[in-house]
Amino acid sequence: MTALPKPQTLSLTVNSKPVSMPVPQGVSMQEFLHEWLGLTGARMGCGQGICNACTVMVEEPGKLPREVRTCITGAHWFEGKTVRTVEGHARQNADGSLTLSPVQQAFVEGFAFQCGYCTPGFVTAATVLIERLRAAPVPREAVERVVSEALDPHICRCTGYVRYHTAVRDLVLATPGLVTA
Template sequence: MTISFKVNGISHEVDSNRAIDRLIDFLHDDLGLSGTKFCCGIGICRACTVASIRTPNETATPVISCATALAMVDGTEITTIEGVTPKEGLLPIQEAFLQEFSFQCGYCAPGYVIASQIFLDGLRKLGSLPSDLDAAIEKAVGSHICRCTGYVRYYDAIRKTAEAMFAKEGSHNG
């Protein structure tokens, strides 16, 4: 029996005897993908957040890879920071984080990028900003821990990116 899943669009199969191995260890040790950060090891800080899609659902959800066994990702598509970042350039949210000086050490940044991009993609599917954007941002990334205390700057960057996304889309629709 095997566990099958994709990481950044590439199919992988592991023997079921690895069912309890952590996803983050597979990403680091088997695939050499070190962008997903290991920090607390117990799923609290969220530095290790990756995106997961389970077919037929097309909506990504955040997954805490340090606390997720490989058995739990069977049949999913996982996207890491390496897979979400365009080959050339950066995502608008990454640019915003840089412009707002959101982080100092950057250790939490990959988790914030993944969670923020999932949030922004969800807003795009809704087609509008929520009436309380700040509360929605808090719900999306409020559990992420930044030891350098970049919270306000992260939130400002997410808010500005969301607002710009709809201002840009609105100019194309009008």
């Protein structure tokens, strides 16, 4: 029996809130989100970095946002980073109600998901794509391709791919500034 891993302080920003606490070395980011922060939206699917149900957004100043798989990435890798999980996309209003993000709203309106297990990953992927397009718009004819490339790594066992794709494509085309003339 090996000794328990030594705790090491982990400080980062999650969904706009600073977080700092001792976390044993070797804990995955997903375990940390679930067990230490109670954020269970980033789902454990394959645990091997294949299905992408566990992805979160990492936002660094001066850099484009990225999608990172939390099941295969250690919690301490996120030291000092700014992370947005699926819980951090909707906006809470003064009366306690929630306003969904444009991506979440598009998925609801497009009946994009069925069981919903993969949805946090698709929300992350689509949001990262839209943020990247805001920084570097693409021609209209490239939209299908960039949407496919962004969603391609995500696995949906209910095979909701077409509706996810349609929802993201339509949102990209309807949002000003993402597509060049």
